[in-house]
Every structure is written in structure tokens, then in C-alpha cells.
Amino acid sequence: MIFNNTISKTLALLISVIILILCIGISIVYGYADTSIETALHAFTQFDHSNEHIIIRNLRVPRALIAASVGASLAITGVLMQTLTKNPLASPGILGINAGAGFAVVFSMVFFKISGLQSFAWIAFLGATIAAIAVLGISSSGRDAMTPIKITLAGAAMSALFSSFTQGLLATNEAELDQVLFWLAGSVQGRKLEILTSVFPYLALGWIAALFISPKMNVLALGDDIAKGLGLNLGFIKVIVGIIVILLAGGSVAVAGPIGFIGIVIPHIARKCIGNDHKWLIPMAALLGSILLLIADVAARYIIMPQEVPVGVMTAFIGTPFFIYIARKGFKKA
């Protein structure tokens, strides 16, 4: 790890917070309609109904806040899932969250003709929750209940099942393809602040719970047997982790659609920076996740202006080279 004592770790977190605030500022100010910091501030202090002010209040600020919250949530769930399944390849998607949400949205669109981001949000949350509960239900059966391998396999199978249903529906209803493809790519664009505010309590609850559970995660990371020997109630902790993941990843997919990559890559980068102690790892991952999603979202506006690239594409473009560099520098074992 790069930062290896408490002072430098605290410093690293502080610097990340500053970078995060800077990124939020950049995300509010730059875009197709260029504005300045003064305009951004005036939009709130002396609102004059000008185009710029409306853009900032109704589009840019919600978008920046959504990107920051979603990035943080995905990164935290990535950390939790990788520790829970003891698998460095795990991501929130492994619990079936994204596949379940995607299926629910496509299903309701095809059969109930529901559209609109606001209704998608609730349907996606519902689908994500159902899928995650199904995965946890399956993996809690039998003698090897809730072992990391069983959670992983049940999750992978369930995700595949749901995405197959989604693809099937899309293949037989091509007219819907266009509308929903955009949602399925994941984006933070065009979301109203109401979508975030309606989901925000769940996200906030998830963040706080994740911080509270972090000492237990350190124990869980030692392996099921040792954790049990140290007096950890394994079943209880795993269910709690499952609930946090549902809150955070379900909330994220509801707001922004399925955004991959962050949940799997950021935990590794954060671990490389600050080590395996979850008390540091979780906040660090959250900050890095926010920063990456914000930067990716700003870049997504400029690449093929005036069109926009889905933010999931940009996270991969920006994150991959950095990730390969980190991976080559060598990992501490997850």
C-alpha cells in the first residue's frame, strides 16, 4: 500500500475529499453550455431564471450529486462483495442486482408499457431486491449454507438467468430495444433531483451501516472458520452485508441504471492505496468511486459533443489504463 500509517492515511482521505469537491465543481460548471463558477454560485444566491441558472439548478447539480452518490455506493458494495465472497472478481452484480433490475425494467416496459425514469427507478429497485433475496435464499440452503463459494455460484447463475430473460424479451420485442438500451447502458444524465432524493435515505443508511460494519468485515476477511472462532455471528453478518448491498447497489441501479466496472475495480485500487483495513478501505473506496464516476461523466459530455457517451463507457476508458498499471505493480492479497 502507498499510505501505511494513520497520519498519511488520514491525509490521503482528506486530499481525496478535496479532489471530490473539485470534481463536483467541475461537473457543475463544464458541459455543452459552458458556465462559470460565479454563475453557478449565483444560480443559488441570486436566481434570475436565465438559461444558465436553470441548467445549473435543474440539470448540472442533480447530475453531479447523483454521480457522486452512485460512484460511492458502487465502490462500497464492491468492497463488501469481494470480502463476502472472498473473490477478487466479485462485484455488486454478482448478487444479481443489475440483472434483476434490468429484467424488471424491461419486463414492465414490454408488458405494462411503463416508461419514464422515475417509474424505472422504483421498478429497478424492486427487481434488484427480488434478485438479491433470491440469491441469498438459494445460497442459504443446505449444509454449506452461505459459504463464499455458494453465494458466488448462486449469484452468477441467477444473474445469468435474469439477463437471459432480459435478452429474450428484447429479442422478441425489438421496438422497445432503442428506448431501453440507453437505460441498460447506465447513465447519470437527465435525472431529476427528485430521483436522487427519493433514493437518498436508502443510500445514506447503507453508507452509515457499511462504516459501522467495517470492523466486522475485517474479521470476516480472515475466513469463515477463523471468524466463527473469534465469535462472529457469520449468518447474521452475511445477511446484514446482503441488506447493505441491496440498499446501496439497488439504490444506485435505480438512479443510474446498471453501471459496471466501478464496483469491481475501485476496491482494488483503494486497497492498493490504503491497505486491507475496512475502516479505511470503505471510505477510501467510496471517495475514489465518486471521483472516477464524476470525471467519467464530465468526459462523457465532451467526447462526441453534442451527443453524450454512456458514462459506463467512459469509466472503462479512463479506469482501465490506471487499473492495469496498478495490477502490474502488484497486489496485496485481497
Added chain:
Amino acid sequence: MNHFKTIRLLKDRLSFLLDIKAYKKIILLVFLTIAIFIFSASVGDSYINPLNVLQILFGGGNDFDQLVVIDFRLPRIFIAAFAGMALAVAGAILQGMIKNPLASPDIIGISAGGGAAVVAFLAIFSDSNHSLTVSIQWLPVAGFIGATSIGFLVYIFAWKDGITPIRLVLIGIGVSAFMQAMTTMLMLLGPIYKATEANMWITGSVSGANWDQVKMLIPWTILLLLITFFITRHLNVQEFGDDTASSLGHSVQKMRFLLLLLSTALVAGAIAFAGAIGFVGLMAPHIARRLVGSSFGVLIPTAATIGALLVMIADVIGRTAFSPLEVPAGVFTAAIGAPYFIYLLFRNPKK
């Protein structure tokens, strides 16, 4: 241990441990595969009695049925079967080598590389009227080149005094995500009709199969499967971990390269003709493991038959269930495989 039998050939230079019980299951699976093969040749837009299908296979039958079975149905059944086998075996190899249950051809970037190359091919070789300037026959070539070159790229990026499985797979994920991002970009920038065509390829479909492709895919896959079968013992050794493997006299890096090469070649051949069919490479080995255990001598053949079954059944469903609409086979591999696997997880808790 009396259900094991040792077979030694060439003055003990080549030996196998035969698991009799597992081979009974494999024989059963092979019969099932043959049954599905005949069944899938007999159903479709026009139903042909399975007995007639058998006649046709041995040169009989009337002209119309012959045309339907031999020219239309057999190629896609063959492609489905062999692509399924190749993907399943590649998945088994990768899972053994990387020692991670989530490893699959999709996760180390091979499939995504093929996908990006196919979409790039469709984008580059189109004129302003959106028609292709070169023959569509070259599409598999693009897929093959994309898959193999990304396989090598991942290997090179992951090389640093040798390959460790975890580095390989993490870099694979990164490269895979990058390639998928490229694919999405190209699809968004290109006209929508190409997006549908590309989507079809990414989902995986055998609808474009013809005999020329069959003649290429079958020898390729069989050759690679044979090689795989002869080096399975190395896979068993690799599963112990690097330290144990090298103290057993196993040259870890050389074998790892060979195994990666084999799985890349298997996947590249399969997806060149059948597209990036998902799920098979991930789940067929797990299903096989639940059936016959994790010794690679029996795991590889079992995974191969299960892979073939999955894609063949998926294709039958795809072309009959929503007829006249044809749904790509890749859509259904998970729909039939996942419930069965979940049932296995439920029923048979691993000891």
C-alpha cells in the same frame, strides 16, 4: 477406490486414471447429446420424423427432407454442438488455471475482444449506403483475430516475471471492460441497423451456419480437445497452487501459457462462427463438477457434452419457440442452464 481403473499405454509413458462411475455418466450424456442432435434435426418450420432423420443421415429420405436436414439444419447443429464444447472446455481450463469459480472466457477478455473486432469490422467495411464492401464471410475472421489478439494482449500485460492467475484475471477484467466500452462506442456512433446485427453476434447465434464453417470448426475443435485431454493432468497439478505444482516438477509458467493458448484458440474458433455465446463457458464446467467431481480427466469430457447440449437445446428453442421469429441461441443458454444449475446447488451440497 475400486471404481477407479488405471490404464497404462506405451510402456507406462502415458497413463490414465479412469473413474468408472463418472464415465458411466459421461456415456449417458453422450447418448443424450445424440438424442438431442436427432431431435433438433427433426423439429423446425417443417417437422421431419426422427426416423426419417436417421434415414437421411445415412443417405436415404426424399429430396425435400434431405435439403432441409442436410443443408439447413445440420450445419447449425454441428456449429452449436462444437461451439458449445469448445466454450465449456475453455471455461473448465480457465477455472482450473486461475483457481477462481468466476473465471470464464468472457471474464478474461477473449469474448469481448472478438465482439469489439466484429463491431469494428461492420463499421469499417460499410459504405455510405450501409452495405458491406467486403463479403460477410470475413466476419468470423475478424472475430477470430480480435479474440486471439486480445488473449495475447492480456497475457503480455499480465507478464511480470511470469504470470500469476490473479494478475491475469484482473487485467483480463480491465481489458474486457475496455473492449466492451469500445463496442458500445462503435455501436452508438454507427447506424442502428448495424447495432442490431452486432447485438446478434454479441448475444451469440448459429443462424448463419453453413457447411464451409462446419468443415473448419470441427477439425479445429477436435484437435484442440485432444491436446487438452492429453494435458489434463497438468491442470490437476496446477489446481494445487504454484508452489506445490513446481515442487512436483511441473513447469508452471510454460504450462500456464500453453493452457491459456489452448483456451484462447478454443474460444476464438467457437465465437468466430457462433458469436460470443455467454454462460456456457462459465456454467458448463460448474454443472460438470457437480455431476462428476473436479478431476480434470472426467471433468473435461463432461463439461464438453454439457456445453454441446446447452447450445444445441438453446438453438432449438430459439428457432422454434417464437417461430417465425428467430431468437439467437445465446439468449437461451442461461435460461435452460441456470435453473438446472440452481437445482444442483440446492440438491447436492458440496462436501
